[in-house]
Amino acid sequence: MKVAKFGGSSMATATQLQKVGNIIQDDPARKIIVVSAPGKRTPDDVKITDLLIQLGEAYINGESYEQSYEKVIDRFREITEDLSLDIALLEDIEQTIKSVISQDASSIYKLDALKSIGEDSSAKILSAYLCSIGLDASYINPKDAGIIVSNDPGNAQILDGSFARIYNLREKVGILVIPGFFGYTEHGELMTFSRGGSDITGSIVAAGVKATLYENFTDVDSVYAVNPSIVANPKEIKTLTYKEMRELSYAGFSVFHDEALIPAFKEQIPVCIKNTNKPHLPGTNIVAEKKQDEKCVVGIASDTGFSSLYVSKYLMNREIGFGRKLLNILEDEGVSFEHAPSGIDDMSVIIRDSKLTKEKEANITKRIYDELHPDTIIMHRDLAMIMVVGEGLVSTVGVAQKATTALASANVNIEMINQGSSEVSMMFGIKAADLNRSVESLYHVFFD
Amino acid sequence: MKVAKFGGSSMATATQLQKVGNIIQDDPARKIIVVSAPGKRTPDDVKITDLLIQLGEAYINGESYEQSYEKVIDRFREITEDLSLDIALLEDIEQTIKSVISQDASSIYKLDALKSIGEDSSAKILSAYLCSIGLDASYINPKDAGIIVSNDPGNAQILDGSFARIYNLREKVGILVIPGFFGYTEHGELMTFSRGGSDITGSIVAAGVKATLYENFTDVDSVYAVNPSIVANPKEIKTLTYKEMRELSYAGFSVFHDEALIPAFKEQIPVCIKNTNKPHLPGTNIVAEKKQDEKCVVGIASDTGFSSLYVSKYLMNREIGFGRKLLNILEDEGVSFEHAPSGIDDMSVIIRDSKLTKEKEANITKRIYDELHPDTIIMHRDLAMIMVVGEGLVSTVGVAQKATTALASANVNIEMINQGSSEVSMMFGIKAADLNRSVESLYHVFFD
Structure with missing residues (x-):
């Protein structure tokens, strides 16, 4: 039994839904389908979920929401009419929106319920369409x-008990179409996952039914070895391990929402990323383990928006507890760190800028001075991190040489290297301004 | 005013003492002399300090100590007779040893007092010899x-108030000869520094009198760019900064006892390492700052005896406080760490084997499992660390490339790289078995 999840671009128009129908029809093992809300039809289109949020926020602020409402209905009308589906379906969707608006609930719950209507309607439309082409859905x-x-x-977490219940879906006959992005509390209250949460639903359902494969249909042919906005037409990755995927998605790979795949990974469900528009292509397989001969560098991820807090103190390494106290101060301020390399008399802590408000920075700096009496504190800004990712990388002679050669030939000064903590990646810190030429040079060294 | 310290090999025989006399005579600014106990005359000789420890331990254990006593006296007799010094000097030394043995003190204080006799007698002999050649000493x-x-x-620490008192030595007339290795408590009890403590005395006195130069006379021509037991005839280092010296001595450079130079560094006293046997050579200068054009890799230090505690946990980087808690457990067990690189879901802590007893390791491992619930804990043993040291290294493009190329060409797998925390060094972790060929290859890349 396979679980297939279709993203927003696959649900955006009737034409796309027909492709989805063909894909489902092509493989009888595709028994459970999870869907996103209709996404953008063109690059400057607005996603239905965003229209629903506009509607909700207008309503909550006592402003006119009719325009957003009409836009939502128009989108669904276009799809249902183009697919020649029963008018009752559209009426049902209209009814659902109206009933949520008039619900007696606090704003935050109401907004969650409104946001979920995109996925919910998408699932209703797809199941009606599948029936219309003769499938039992x-x-x-x-x-x-x-x-x-x-x-x-807006940030619901799956409860452990869910998986056993989801397993019961295996007993049901026909194709099941489930809306992504939301679930219900034990008291029956609707809650959405964080944004991009249809991937979370797909992964949860695949884990719950112990699927043989979780297929994630999107609008790209595969996961690429490097960000295509930095290197044109990059190599496609055929196979990735869970660990490699996690390291890549951490540093700016945007195919997935970071934590979406965790439930599937935990159950060791193989995952396949495919393109709805080119379903004949193999896509990218994400698996628990790789064969020995496939081990090498698979991808280069990069992200900007990092700062480094550098602290030096003469004889720091004699002071038991210095590092711990420094991290303690960050923890007190609720700031998580990405990486904390330490030398003899120095320690650097890499922090994502998004986690470091001006106020937190001031508090942290003051407390370090007051409590740890360092010689120096320097905040280095505008850093970028590059992860060179691949199973077996730490046990291959020459990988660091290749990477540092690539950076030197691009005339990039390496601010930071971290190798050895992770078994599948090597991290380089550079100035953000050097990012593109660093990534290009690394890509050419490892993939050309 | 210069402070000159002469090490054990410079005090080992009459011939060596005559060289010391010539050196002192050569420069009237050499007003304060600090001396070690007589060291080995030949590679298989025994240092006087070791004979004194044997004597003390035999006495404390109620065993016969006469043989060690005779050996000590024989050594001093040889020196004083060869220098034609008054027999009263040897009698004074004998009397000192006897009075310490018969002292009513606990074993630990008695042992300290006995150990100090090597340096104390050395100072008395040198000052008598200097007088005999017509100097006012x-x-x-x-x-x-x-x-x-x-x-x-055995591990006395200098008290801050000392420096102002030592400053008063400037008022004294003539050459002052001070035994290294020990001081006195405020209650007048004799205490030795840690082993190698004559360097500590020299540095303290140089700081106290605010010397224009602290000369440390030893038996090597200079500090070498790499360990001469790994690379034959290595390059001599002309100038080092305090920071460079500290990073080099941390990782196995044995010219100095790690913390000996701290008092001099704190007062920004320039230090010069010279050879008693070839005083005309320039030696190595250790200074606060270097000129821009002298900035490059100055040395490669290496040491074995490290282990790495690797801990991985899925989603570690989401868990605020994980790193801090891990370091806290080490701190509770009194284990200081050298370096703690962390990845997304992994953290490694590098620990010196000498700090990690079997019992501490078991406690630490158990607590990490119980309190942090990691997926994996692995202790990697038999690691060696290599430090590539040089001011300006972090801001020079291509240094990492050169170093990783050297390691790859020696077919060495890099277990760990830490660059970016220290401003003057880059650290590589490798398997101890790969150490010599790694250091050789790095040396040739940076110095040939």
Whole structure:
């Protein structure tokens, strides 16, 4: 049994939905389908979820929301009409929106319920369409699917008990279409996951039913070895391990929402990333383990927006607890760190800028001076991190040489190297201004 | 005013003492002389300090100590007779040893007092010899010199108040000869520094009198760019900064006892390492700052005896406080760490084997499992660390490339790289078995 998840671009128009129908029809093992809300039809289009948020926020602020409402209905009308589906379906969607708006609930819950309507309607439309082309399909609400979550609007977490309930979906006959992005609390309250949460639903359902494969249909042919906006037409990655995927997605790979695949990974469900528009292509397989001969550098990820807090103190390494106290101060301020290399008399802590407000920075600096009496504190800004990722990388002679040669030939000064903590990656810190030429040079050394 | 310290090999025989006399005579600025105990005359000889320790331990254990006693006296007799010094000097030394043995003191203090006799006698002999060749020299006891220390036998620490007292030595006339290695508590109890402590005395006195130069006379021509037992006839280092010296001595450079130079560095006293046997050579200068054009790799230090504690946990980087808690456990067990690189889901802590008993390791491992619930804990043993040291190294493009190329060409797998925390060094972790060929290859890349 396979679980297939279709993203927003696959649900955006009737034409796309027909492709989805063909893909489902092509393989009888595709029994459970998870869908996103209709996405953009053109680059400057607005996603239905964003229209629903506009609607919700207008309503909550007592402003006019009719325009957003009309836009949402128009989008669904276009799809249902183009697919020649029963008008009752559109009426049902309209009814759902109206009933959520008029619900007696606090704003935050109401907004969550409104946001979920994109996925919910998408699932209803797809199941109706699949029936219309002669398949035995039915819409399943996440509550009936067993997706029970924490009471945390906009950031719900799956509860452990859900997986056993979801397993029961295996008993159902026909194709099941489940809306992504939301679940229900044990008290029946609707809660959405964090943004991009249809990937989370797909992964949860695949884990729950112990699928033989979790297929994630999107609008790219595969995961690329490097960011295509930095290197044109980069190499496609055929196979990735879970660990490699995690390291790549950490540093700016945007195919996935960082934590979406965790439930599938935990159950060791193989994952395949495919393109709805070119389903004949092999896509990228993400698996628990790789064969020995496939081990090498698979990808280069990069991200900007890092700062480094450098602290030096003469004889620091004699002072038991210095590093711990420094990290303690960050923890007190709720600032997580990415990486904390330390030398004899020096320590650097790499922090994502997004986690470091001006106020937190001031508090942290003051406390370090007051409590640790360092000789120097320097905040280095505008750093970028590059991860060179690949299983077996740490045990291959010459990988560091290749990487540092690439950076030197691009005339890039390496601010930081971290190798040895992770088994599947090597990290380089550079100035953000040097990022593109660094990544290009690394790509050419490892992939040309 | 210069402070000159002469090491054990410079004090080992009459011939060596005559060289010391010539050196002192050569420069009238050499006003304060600090001396070690007589060292080995030949490679298989025994240092006087070791004979004194044997004597003390035999006495404490109620065993016969006469043989060690005779050996000590024989050594001093040889020196004093060869220098034609008054027989009263040898009698004074004998009397000192006897009075310490018969002292009513606890074993640990008695052992400290016995150990100090090597340096004390050395100073008395040198000052008598200097007088015999017509110089105005006098022996100064560390108590009279103002060297006041903590009550910590075998590991005394200088007290801050000492420096102002030592400054008064500037007022004294003639050449002052001070025994190294010990001081006195405020209550007048004799305490030795840690082993190699004559370097500590020299550095303290140089700082106290605010010397224009602290000359450290030893038996090597200079500090070498790499360990001469790994690379034959290595390049001599002309100038080092304090920071460079500290990074080099941390990782196995044995010219100095790690913390000996700290007092001199704190007062920004320039230091010169010279050879008693070839005083015309320039030696190595250690200074606070270097000129821009002298900035490059100055040395490669290496040391074995490291282990790495590797801990991995899925989603570690989401867990605020994980790193801090891990370091806290080490701190509770009194284990200081050298370096703690962290990745997304992994963290490694590098520890010196000498700090990690079997029992501590077991406690640490158990606590990490119980308190942090990691997926994996692995202790990697038999690691060696190599430091490539040089001011300006972090801001020079291509240094990492050169170093990793050297290691790859020696077919060495790099277990760990740490660059960016220290401003003057780059650290590589490798398997101890690969150490010699790694250092050789790095040396040839940076110095040939």
